[in-house]
Amino acid sequence: MKFFIDTANLSEIEEAYDMGVLDGVTTNPSLMAKEGITGEENVRNHYKAICDLVDDKVSAEVIATDYDAIIREGKELAKIDDKIVVKIPMIRDGIKAIKYFHSEGIRTNCTLVFSAGQAILAAKAGASYLSPFIGRLDDISYDGLELIQQIVHIYGNFGFETEVLAASVRHSMHLVKCAEIGADVVTCPLKVITGLLKHPLTDSGLAQFLSDHNKAAGKLT
Template sequence: MKFFIDTANLNEIREAYDLGVLDGVTTNPSLMAKEGIKGEENVKAHYKAICDIVDNNVSAEVIATDFDTMIKEGEELAKIDEKIVVKIPMIRDGVKAIKYLTAQGIRTNCTLVFSAGQAILAAKAGASYVSPFIGRLDDIAYDGLSLIEQIVQIYDNYGYATEVLAASIRHTMHLVQCAEIGADVATCPLKVITSLLNHPLTDSGLKQFLADHHKVNS
């Protein structure tokens, strides 16, 4: 499974990259605003700064909702760096835009996916990634993990090249369960990834090892 970090914070991205497990970054306008990044040129410069840190896969989101403007924005984002993956919303014009951009050799991430039917459309249009939002589904008492499992099975059935990118991951169990059911990618906050490091038996075991080492070397 690939690990993407869902943030626009450069320090967090560097920390995840330095850990040695980072495969990419996903961002959105809300995350940019959280970092105080305003204005089209500043946003583009920030995307470039992210690309300069990581090896590949930086999802940059279009703002438009009509076909022509999504294409224009998508092509402009793709020019920033070859690592850019253009995020397109799961709407009618979005599906058309994914088809068009894919034909131009521009990778896409179909976002705001909440059903298997939407995921099928994204794959048929040639999306590089499809992003089901499992946490938001959980919020409305729907099993987001079941959706991931369903999409993985459908894609396997027909050999779709689109990768399943589990998004809106809230905690480590989400992450581990996504790995169990075959999601290709998980995107989440840094704290979810670093939480995988923690286990009380690791802490107590290390403490005992160090104590024993001290006894025999003192």
């Protein structure tokens, strides 16, 4: 499974990369605004800064919602760096744009996906990645993990090359369950990834080892 970090914070991206677990980055206008990045030129410069930190796969989201504008904006984003994946919403013109970009060899991430039917359309159009939103579905009392499992099963049936990128991952158990049911990628905040480090028995075991070491060292001296 690939780990993407869902942020526009350069320090968090660098920390995840230094851990050796980072495979890519996803961002969106809300995450850019959270970091105080505003204005078209500043946003694109920030995307370039992110690309300079990672090996590949930086999802940069279009703002446009009509076909021609999505194509224009997507092309401009793709020019920033070869690592850019153009992030496109699950709408009619978005699907048409995904088909176009696929024919041009430009990778895409179809975002705001909430049903298996939408997932089928995105794969048929040639999306590189599909982003079903687990947490947002959970918020309306629908099992987001069940949707991931359903999409993985459907894609397996027909050999679709689109990778299932589980998004809106809220906690570490979401991440583990996504791995269990076969999602290709998860994207989440850094705290979800670092949450995998934690277990009370690890903490207590380490404390005991250190205590025993200190006692033994004291006896030897």
